[in-house]
Amino acid sequence: AFAGGVLASSYQFTGTGSQVAFTITGGVTAIPNAQALIITIDGVTQHTDTYTTAAAVVTFSTAPPLNADIQIRYNAYLGTATDAASATYNQGGTGASSRTIENKLQESVSVKDFGATGDGSTDDTTAIQAAIDAANAGDCVRFPDPSNYYKLSNELTISKSLTLVGDGFSSQIRQTVDAKSIFKISASDVIIKSLYLRGTGAPTDNYVASSSAVSAVGTDNGAAVAPTYLAGISIADCYIYNWKMDGIYFQFVEDFDISHNRLETITYSGIMTNSSRRGRISNNHIEDIKCSSGAGSGNGYGISMTRTSSTDLTQYPVCTDITVTGNTVRSVATWSGIDAHGGERLVVNSNTIFDTYYGITIGGSHNVAAPQEVLVNSNVLCSNRTGTAAMGISFTGSSTTIYSSGSINGNIIENYGDQDTAISAAISLYQTRGLAVTGNTIINPSPTGIHVKYKNYGFTITGNVVRDAWTTDGSSAWGIRVGNAANNEGVITGNSFLNTGTHGGTIVLNKAIESENVSGELIITSNHSDAATYLIDTGQTAFRGSYTNVSTSGTGEDDLKSFTILGNSVGIGKGIKVLAAGTKSSSNGNKTIKFHFGSTSATFNAANNDTNDWRFEAFVMLTATGAQKITWAGWNGTTLTQGYEGASEDMTGSVVMKVTGECAHASDLITQQMWVLERY
Numbered sequence: 318a319f320a321g322g323v324l325a326s327s328y329q330f331t332g333t334g335s336q337v338a339f340t341i342t343g344g345v346t347a348i349p350n351a352q353a354l355i356i357t358i359d360g361v362t363q364h365t366d367t368y369t370t371a372a373a374v375v376t377f378s379t380a381p382p383l384n385a386d387i388q389i390r391y392n393a394y395l396g397t398a399t400d401a402a403s404a405t406y407n408q409g410g411t412g413a414s415s416r417t418i419e420n421k422l423q424e425s426v427s428v429k430d431f432g433a434t435g436d437g438s439t440d441d442t443t444a445i446q447a448a449i450d451a452a453n454a455g456d457c458v459r460f461p462d463p464s465n466y467y468k469l470s471n472e473l474t475i476s477k478s479l480t481l482v483g484d485g486f487s488s489q490i491r492q493t494v495d496a497k498s499i500f501k502i503s504a505s506d507v508i509i510k511s512l513y514l515r516g517t518g519a520p521t522d523n524y525v526a527s528s529s530a531v532s533a534v535g536t537d538n539g540a541a542v543a544p545t546y547l548a549g550i551s552i553a554d555c556y557i558y559n560w561k562m563d564g565i566y567f568q569f570v571e572d573f574d575i576s577h578n579r580l581e582t583i584t585y586s587g588i589m590t591n592s593s594r595r596g597r598i599s600n601n602h603i604e605d606i607k608c609s610s611g612a613g614s615g616n617g618y619g620i621s622m623t624r625t626s627s628t629d630l631t632q633y634p635v636c637t638d639i640t641v642t643g644n645t646v647r648s649v650a651t652w653s654g655i656d657a658h659g660g661e662r663l664v665v666n667s668n669t670i671f672d673t674y675y676g677i678t679i680g681g682s683h684n685v686a687a688p689q690e691v692l693v694n695s696n697v698l699c700s701n702r703t704g705t706a707a708m709g710i711s712f713t714g715s716s717t718t719i720y721s722s723g724s725i726n727g728n729i730i731e732n733y734g735d736q737d738t739a740i741s742a743a744i745s746l747y748q749t750r751g752l753a754v755t756g757n758t759i760i761n762p763s764p765t766g767i768h769v770k771y772k773n774y775g776f777t778i779t780g781n782v783v784r785d786a787w788t789t790d791g792s793s794a795w796g797i798r799v800g801n802a803a804n805n806e807g808v809i810t811g812n813s814f815l816n817t818g819t820h821g822g823t824i825v826l827n828k829a830i831e832s833e834n835v836s837g838e839l840i841i842t843s844n845h846s847d848a849a850t851y852l853i854d855t856g857q858t859a860f861r862g863s864y865t866n867v868s869t870s871g872t873g874e875d876d877l878k879s880f881t882i883l884g885n886s887v888g889i890g891k892g893i894k895v896l897a898a899g900t901k902s903s904s905n906g907n908k909t910i911k912f913h914f915g916s917t918s919a920t921f922n923a924a925n926n927d928t929n930d931w932r933f934e935a936f937v938m939l940t941a942t943g944a945q946k947i948t949w950a951g952w953n954g955t956t957l958t959q960g961y962e963g964a965s966e967d968m969t970g971s972v973v974m975k976v977t978g979e980c981a982h983a984s985d986l987i988t989q990q991m992w993v994l995e996r997y
Contacts, residue, residue, distance in 0.1 A: 332358070332385030338376045341391060343415060345373045348391065355390040358382075425457035428467070435463020437491075442469045445490075454478045460488045460512060467491065472498045472532075478506035486556045489513040495525050495561060502533035506549040516560035519607050524585040525561035535569025541631050544569040544592065553577050563589045564603070568625075571595045581605050586618040587646070591625060592634050600643040608651040619646030619673070623658040628685045635659035635686050642666045649673040654698070659686035659715070665693045672701035675708055676733055679723070681715025687748070688712070691723035699731040704763040704789065707741065709733030714748030720774070724753040734763040736788045736822075742768035742798070743783075746776060754778045761820060764788040765795040769805050776807035784815045787822030793831075794824045796848065800833030809841045816847040868988040869978040874911070877989035879975035887968055892938035892945075897976045899989040901928050901954070906982030913975050914947060915966035921951020921958045924981075929954020931987075933976065943967050 330339050341348065348354065351365040358381050368377045381387055429435070431451065432444040445460075445467060452458050457480040460467065466489035475481070481500070483490075490512060492499050499514050514530040531552055536545035550567070551574040557564040564580035567573060568591040576599045580587040587603035590596065598620055608617030622636040637660065646654040646668065654670035657663055659682035670676050676698040681687045693710055700706035709730035714720045725744060735741040743762035746752060747770045759766045759781065766783030769776065778797065786794040796814035799805050814829040829846035832839060869875040878897065887893060901908050901922075910922035914937055922931055935949035945964040950957060966972045974994075978987030 326391045328389045328391065330387040330389070332381035332383055332387055334383035335380050337378075337380045338374055339387065339389070341373045341375065341389065345391060347372055348375070353392055355392070357388045358385050360386070425459050426452045427459045427461055429461055433460075433463075433467055435461075435465060435467045437463075437465030437468060439468060440470050441467045442471050442473070445469070446473055449473060449475065449479065449481075452477075452479055455506075456480070457482060459483070460490065462487045463489065465489075466513075466515070468493060469497075469499060470494050472501045475500055475502045475504055475507050477504050479504075480508040480510075481512070482508075482510050483512040485511050485554075486513045489515060491515040492517060492530075496527045498527065498529050498532040500531045502531065502547065502550060505547045507533070508551045508553075509555065510551070510553045511555065513556045513558070515558050519559055519561060519582045519584045519605075528561035528584075529563040529566040530555075530557045530560055531564075532566045533568075533570050533573075534566075537569070537632065539632065540629055543631055543634070546571040546594070548572045551575075555579075556581075558582055560584065563587070565589070567591065567593050567596075569593065573597070574599075576600050578602075579604075583607065584617070586621050589618065589621045589623065590636055590639065591623055592636065593622075594634075594637040594639070596639045598639065598641045598644065602645045602647075604645075604647040606649040606652075608649065615651045617649055617652045618656045619649050619654045619670070620644065621653075621656045621658075622660050622663060623656070624682055624686070626683055628683060630685055635661060635682060636663065637661045638663075640664045640666065641668060643668065645669045645671075646673065647671045649675075653678045656680075657688055657691060658682040659688060660691060661689045663688065663691045665691070666695055668696045670696065670698045672699070674700070674702075674706055675711070676700065676730065677710045678708070678713075679711065679721060680713040681719065681721065681748075684716040685719070687715040687719040687721040689722050691721070692726070693728065694724065694726045695728065697729045698733065700733045702732055704734070704736035704787075706733045707735060708745040709743040709759075709762075711745040712747070712749050712752055713745075714772070717748075717772075720748055720750035720772070722749060722751050724755070725757060726753065727756045729758045729760070730762070731760040732763075734765060736763040736790050739764065739791060739793075740768060740770065742766065744768070746770060746773045748772045749774070749776060751775045752777075754781065756780045757782070759783045760785065762786050763822070764791050764793060765798045766814070767797045768795075769797070769799040769807070772804045774804070774806050776805075778807065778809045779811045781812045782815065783812065783826075785817055785820040785822075785825055786814070787820050787825045789823045792824065793828050794822065794826050795831055796826060796829040796846065798828075798831050798833070799839065800831075806838040807840075809839070810843050812844045814844065814846040814848055868986055869980050871983045872980055874909075874977045874979040877910075877976045877978050877987070878992045879973060880994060882968070882972045882974055887939050889939050889941060892936060893974070894934075894936050894995045895974060895976075896932075896934050896991065896993040897989055898930070898932040898991040899987065900930050901925075901985070901987050903982070903985040904928055905985050906980060908981070908985060908987055909979045910951070910953075910987060911977050911979075912949060912951070913973070913977065914945070914964055915972045915974075917945075917947065917962070917964040917966070919947070919949050919951070919960050919962070921949070921960075922953040923958075925953055927954060937964070937974075939968060942969075 348370040356363040428445045428448040431448040433441040454477040460483040462484040535547045555578045557580040560583045563586045570593045573596040579602045582605045584607045603619040606617040625633040627633045653675035654673040655677045730743045733743040742765035743759045744767045783796040816826040829848035907924035912919045933951040948961045950959045
């Protein structure tokens with residue numbers, strides 16, 4: 318109800334010398350009496366017995382003079398709530414229309430209108446729910462700045478389109494009961510903004526299910542039936558603190574927006590979207606995710622895009638078309654800053670992740686779905702750990718046949734990887750297809766910059782910089798490591814592997830690239846390396862690399878360079894190119910240099926007594942199972958020798974390819990200074 322008071326309006330007229338009746342406009346319909354008016358003519362207050370009123374008309378007993386300034390002030394007295402229904406309000410200005418004050422005041426509902434106190438001791442649950450229930454769909458429910466906070470003992474259910482808004486972080490709503498949200502949403506077009514939503518605590522031993530500040534869930538329609546989505550839900554400019562499960566939880570929600578919120582001290586997940594689509598998660602600050610060691614098995618997420626544990630992709634689809642951009646995630650104790658299980662057309666862009674065990678994990682879902690077309694671009698990640706973090710960015714498929722795809726581009730990744738785990742890395746690929754890893758800067762990874770693990774097809778790793786890969790406990794620190802299993806196919810080119818000399822690890826970048834047991838099509842070319850070893854290839858790959866000098870020792874035929882080609886590593890119509898070169902020294906006897914491919918050999922420097930440089934090049938092509946053609950050319954410093962011949966090596970097993978040198982005199986020397994091997 319209104320307290321007693323006055324609403325005053327002023328009106329101005331100009332006298333004509335003959336006009337005695339003047340009508341007040343602006344929604345006034347009935348002036349109660351002459352005493353409701355204060356009238357001046359040319360600044361002189363008129364006595365009430367000089368005019369009368371009827372409806373909205375003021376009639377003077379004598380016409381005011383010509384050009385007289387007539388000011389009429391109308392005082393509308395308010396005494397009870399019914400006055401608001403009869404008194405009018407006009408905004409003023411061209412086009413403004415009048416309406417009742419009651420209508421104006423009912424533009425929004427205040428929870429205090431229904432008895433909410435906000436004193437921190439009174440249970441305001443019933444009063445706030447009454448305000449929500451009384452509001453019409455599309456209305457605004459306001460939470461004015463309380464003297465302390467609005468105390469709840471149950472969750473508030475939102476079953477219609479509403480805007481719920483506070484006065485900023487001072488408008489605190491505090492849930493005092495575990496396993497209860499503050500807002501439980503079951504309707505579309507709900508907006509929550511400028512509120513402080515506080516829970517009951519954030520333990521690290523176990524999460525408490527259903528303990529989320531905001532929970533919005535559409536309809537699960539049962540097995541093999543698509544869900545019914547809520548739409549148009551927005552959470553903005555809120556402070557969400559101290560929750561035992563999630564800060565914000567969405568399931569079956571589409572066309573949503575979660576932006577400009579601050580979420581702190583939460584057990585399981587800052588923001589979790591489950592089987593949701595077409596949304597934006599932007600410019601949020603998420604910090605101190607405890608990671609449950611109980612039911613959550615140590616997991617915890619700053620932001621997660623996931624689905625329910627089920628093989629039914631119709632009932633529980635993957636998240637799709639969600640953009641995660643401009644967020645800051647800090648202090649995720651034992652798990653991931655940003656995470657996706659499955660998902661299609663997800664964009665993780667321009668986020669900052671600091672002090673997390675994993676950085677960004679893009680993985681499969683329950684052996685039925687792998688992430689597709691996921692872009693992880695322009696993020697900045699720093700684990701704030703020294704050799705004890707997990708992967709910075711990882712892409713993983715699902716089951717043994719479902720591959721992930723997307724790109725990892727333009728990220729800065731610092732201090733990720735576990736030096737005690739040989740397969741750990743700043744970037745990790747496992748069961749991907751067509752993945753592009755380009756233009757990333759990787760700083761202090763341990764022990765590997767980029768690890769291409771298993772069944773990665775058609776990948777491109779190009780233009781990356783790996784700086785100071787290191788280990789103290791292990792024996793190797795890699796720029797890029799390929800394999801530890803078969804079936805990796807792709808291109809590694811144009812990368813740089815740097816040892817800046819500033820890292821204190823026992824081993825810093827001793828291996829630029831290592832390929833292990835790889836049987837797929839792999840091209841490694843045009844990379845820059847500060848490592849002592851540019852390329853180690855224990856499998857079969859297309860590669861290029863140079864080696865330190867190898868020389869003969871005394872008389873007899875010695876291997877200058879021997880390389881074992883593993884079985885089934887060259888297909889029919891494919892082949893191997895080898896280039897070798899070096900020097901001869903001293904002239905005490907003849908020197909002979911040969912090329913061997915299994916049991917087939919070619920002599921291109923035949924018993925020459927000279928000190929000339931030498932060069933050899935050969936192409937070996939598998940023309941049929943157990944059949945090869947070899948074309949070769951050798952230069953002994955003065956003469957070019959060429960040959961074309963067949964071979965019949967069984968390449969389903971291992972075949973040794975080598976260059977040998979034989980000196981007739983023990984003081985002579987043949988040295989190989991270059992060895993380049995390429996599979997084509």
